[in-house]
Amino acid sequence: MENFLQQLINGLTLGSIYGLIAIGYTMVFGIIGMVNFAHGDVFMVSAFIALLIFLAVTQILGIASLPLAFVLVLVAAMILTALWAWVIERIAYRPLRGSFRLAPLISAIGMSILLSNFVQVAQGPRNKPVPPMFTDVIAVTDGAYRVTLSYKQILIMLVTALLLVGFWWLVQKTPLGRAQRACEQDRKMAALLGIDVDRTIALTFVIGAALAAVAGVLYMMYYGVVNFYDGFVPGVKAFTAAVLGGIGSLPGAVLGGLLIGLIETFWSAYFSTDYKDVAAFSILAIVLIFMPSGILGRPEVEKV
Amino acid sequence: MGAKPTDAAPAFFSAEAIGGAFRAALVAAGLAFPILALRAEPDLNNQLVLLNRWPLLLWAAGIVFVGHLAAQIPHVGRILKWALFAGCTLVLVWILAGVANSNLPLRGKIALFTLIAASGFFGLLIAAPCAPGTPFHDFQKRARAFAGKIVGPIGIVALFAFPLVMLWTLGPGGSLKWINNYGVQILIYVMLGWGLNIVVGLAGLLDLGYVAFYAVGAYAYALLSTHFGLSFWLCLPLAGILAAFWGIILGFPVLRLRGDYLAIVTLAFGEIIRLVLINWTDVTNGNAGLSSIPRITFFGLPFTAADNGFAASFGLEFSPIHRNIFLFYLILCLALLTNVATLRLRRLPIGRAWEALREDEIACRSLGINTTSTKLTAFALGAMFGGFAGSFFAVRQGFVNPDSFTFLESATILAVVVLGGMGSQIGVALAAAAMIGGTEILRELDLLKAIFGPDFDPAQYRMLIFGFAMVAMMIWKPRGLVSSREPSIFLKTRKSVSASHVREGHG
Numbered sequence A: 001m002e003n004f005l006q007q008l009i010n011g012l013t014l015g016s017i018y019g020l021i022a023i024g025y026t027m028v029f030g031i032i033g034m035v036n037f038a039h040g041d042v043f044m045v046s047a048f049i050a051l052l053i054f055l056a057v058t059q060i061l062g063i064a065s066l067p068l069a070f071v072l073v074l075v076a077a078m079i080l081t082a083l084w085a086w087v088i089e090r091i092a093y094r095p096l097r098g099s100f101r102l103a104p105l106i107s108a109i110g111m112s113i114l115l116s117n118f119v120q121v122a123q124g125p126r127n128k129p130v131p132p133m134f135t136d137v138i139a140v141t142d143g144a145y146r147v148t149l150s151y152k153q154i155l156i157m158l159v160t161a162l163l164l165v166g167f168w169w170l171v172q173k174t175p176l177g178r179a180q181r182a183c184e185q186d187r188k189m190a191a192l193l194g195i196d197v198d199r200t201i202a203l204t205f206v207i208g209a210a211l212a213a214v215a216g217v218l219y220m221m222y223y224g225v226v227n228f229y230d231g232f233v234p235g236v237k238a239f240t241a242a243v244l245g246g247i248g249s250l251p252g253a254v255l256g257g258l259l260i261g262l263i264e265t266f267w268s269a270y271f272s273t274d275y276k277d278v279a280a281f282s283i284l285a286i287v288l289i290f291m292p293s294g295i296l297g298r299p300e301v302e303k304v
Numbered sequence B: 001m002g003a004k005p006t007d008a009a010p011a012f013f014s015a016e017a018i019g020g021a022f023r024a025a026l027v028a029a030g031l032a033f034p035i036l037a038l039r040a041e042p043d044l045n046n047q048l049v050l051l052n053r054w055p056l057l058l059w060a061a062g063i064v065f066v067g068h069l070a071a072q073i074p075h076v077g078r079i080l081k082w083a084l085f086a087g088c089t090l091v092l093v094w095i096l097a098g099v100a101n102s103n104l105p106l107r108g109k110i111a112l113f114t115l116i117a118a119s120g121f122f123g124l125l126i127a128a129p130c131a132p133g134t135p136f137h138d139f140q141k142r143a144r145a146f147a148g149k150i151v152g153p154i155g156i157v158a159l160f161a162f163p164l165v166m167l168w169t170l171g172p173g174g175s176l177k178w179i180n181n182y183g184v185q186i187l188i189y190v191m192l193g194w195g196l197n198i199v200v201g202l203a204g205l206l207d208l209g210y211v212a213f214y215a216v217g218a219y220a221y222a223l224l225s226t227h228f229g230l231s232f233w234l235c236l237p238l239a240g241i242l243a244a245f246w247g248i249i250l251g252f253p254v255l256r257l258r259g260d261y262l263a264i265v266t267l268a269f270g271e272i273i274r275l276v277l278i279n280w281t282d283v284t285n286g287n288a289g290l291s292s293i294p295r296i297t298f299f300g301l302p303f304t305a306a307d308n309g310f311a312a313s314f315g316l317e318f319s320p321i322h323r324n325i326f327l328f329y330l331i332l333c334l335a336l337l338t339n340v341a342t343l344r345l346r347r348l349p350i351g352r353a354w355e356a357l358r359e360d361e362i363a364c365r366s367l368g369i370n371t372t373s374t375k376l377t378a379f380a381l382g383a384m385f386g387g388f389a390g391s392f393f394a395v396r397q398g399f400v401n402p403d404s405f406t407f408l409e410s411a412t413i414l415a416v417v418v419l420g421g422m423g424s425q426i427g428v429a430l431a432a433a434a435m436i437g438g439t440e441i442l443r444e445l446d447l448l449k450a451i452f453g454p455d456f457d458p459a460q461y462r463m464l465i466f467g468f469a470m471v472a473m474m475i476w477k478p479r480g481l482v483s484s485r486e487p488s489i490f491l492k493t494r495k496s497v498s499a500s501h502v503r504e505g506h507g
Helices: A002-032 A039-060 A066-096 A103-123 A151-173 A175-185 A187-192 A197-223 A232-245 A250-270 A276-290 B015-037 B054-070 B076-101 B106-127 B135-202 B211-228 B232-254 B259-279 B321-347 B349-359 B361-366 B371-397 B407-420 B425-444 B446-452 B459-476
Strands: A137-139 A148-150 B038-042 B048-052
Touching: A002 A039, A002 A151, A002 A175, A002 A197, A002 A232, A002 A250, A039 A066, A039 A103, A039 A197, A039 A232, A039 B015, A039 B038, A039 B048, A066 A103, A066 A197, A066 B015, A066 B459, A103 A232, A103 B015, A103 B038, A103 B259, A103 B407, A103 B459, A137 A151, A148 A151, A151 A175, A151 A197, A151 A250, A175 A187, A175 A197, A187 A197, A232 A250, A232 A276, A232 B259, A250 A276, A276 B232, A276 B259, B015 B038, B015 B054, B076 B106, B106 B135, B135 B321, B135 B349, B135 B371, B135 B407, B135 B425, B211 B232, B211 B259, B211 B371, B211 B407, B232 B259, B232 B371, B259 B407, B321 B349, B321 B371, B321 B425, B349 B361, B349 B371, B361 B371, B407 B425, B407 B459, B425 B459
Parallel strands: none
Antiparallel strands: A137 A148, B038 B048
């Protein structure tokens, strides 16, 4: 039972990170119907940006207060990663609207390779050990098996929950959110009604990247190590989460993220850690084959 | 394609143009700021310390500023094309000078010099960016059509002659590098590219896990030959069948999915197979891999110095080059087999169905084509050729481990197909030669080492360049380097069509 509780905590933490990345996949897919293959690498870039800013803030500016440094890193990483995503959309995806079917996906794959190798060249191929932070833990139960909840985990769940509320408000209540939902339903009609479609799509990428940047900061802090290939596997898992929750559906992405996080943690705890990635990848295949619209998604209707 | 006609471009060197360039430079500086300008390196206590590299940030911003301004120079496209042309000419002359000054035997020098000069200048002649309408442009058109006709046969003859010419000019020691590092290595990618071309180029199914079938072929040969002592010639078809079988197993459930989903699921399957290879240690020996796989024999004669070896049986002096020459011809024949099969298949109903499917799936279904079985055949056939290439890889290396079958390998093969032009056989071959041979050549250039310091390794930049090239290709030439297609069915006359006319969903 204690083990179960501990794994539940770990799984929800991991799932929060996946959920934040998955939102970027699901929003972009919803609005332009493409799998943004480079999104996982944008997440990796954000983890590196966070690491470098954290070092700069503590070593160069000499800020000793960890919470202050954390807030600075979070804001800077969100802004800079959003800039990356904006440029990527502008250069690699926007010129391809109206090109043949596979073109944006191939371009995204190229971008993904480009990003991970750029970081490898710029930062070196070795693991970067991040200085540990927020190391305190709270004991949830006492006894032989002590279930713990670390400050890091509380922080991750708290930040995720807060952001999701803010993001929900953005999509449901603001003019930008309305424009986005309109573009999702019918891009041509939205353009006719005076919505700047290009700008809306660019902002979708930017918001997705900002959320991925938060995930990147949390990931760096939680695991304490970053590497240039860290974008690939979390990226595929977050995509799995988006598909599992129903691609195009925002609550679905969060739900899918939590489920994937839980499945992965429980699988590692009760079966084998060796095959935990196999489990996640198999879920992707199984979901796509047997329920392609996911848990909360709308079935896709093909119009001729 | 794609880029919308912008509002009238601002005049060159106007305040507006400079302002735009300044904004672009600011964005570039923002992108470069932490990632390029700072580098985190662990020190002796494994604590990360920051290294400053601010000049890089200035360079990035400066290059973007200048580039942005230069893009506004009138006729900049043509100027760039001519500059590129001049650069290629200079490189050609430089290579020729290198050959002339090298310490090769005289006959080798003359042979290499003539060959490079003839093909190089002919290539430059037809690639010169002349404006349409000029008389020379018409001549170029005819020369290009001529080149298109002869490049296949000449290429095949040249490839068959290649190892012998190399052996004759450079001797057994000097030719090893050319036959092995360049010849065999490039041909493996040509074969993989052609195999994947059936799936991606003809049937239009984006397969991101192609390397899984390569792995199945390699492990099939490694396991069958070490455990059951089967010979290469028996294992080769078995490896192909096994890979095709896996192609069907994996393909059957996923082929109902639409393009993007299919791509991601094939990627997941590729990773699953690699993870199983890593973790199923009883059979695959995990990360350590399988070693001491039986080497290739000349139809039973081993390539050893023994009395019953290949060299002794034919009265030759023993040399390791014999094995490499045999491997070269083997992979050449396998690659050509892939090519011939593809060309013949394109003329069969099934091949026509593939191409029709690529252009418009809904129309195919309404015409009564069974899309599942059509896609499945493409998938299985592509996988089979991947399996052949895999067992060749295993017999050449004598060692396999899961590191050779990562997603990057799939991405490289996909890049070969995309850059060469999806569906174009010759384009894929040229792209493989340029990409794989190009990185090998870059690695050897002393010039680059002199500029960037002695530890400069261009292989590090290889995937960076491939990734960039994939994006650039999609934007400027989405149908690849060789962008005209020979129709497999035609009315009255056979005409090459520009690839822009065979765009999916518009053809």
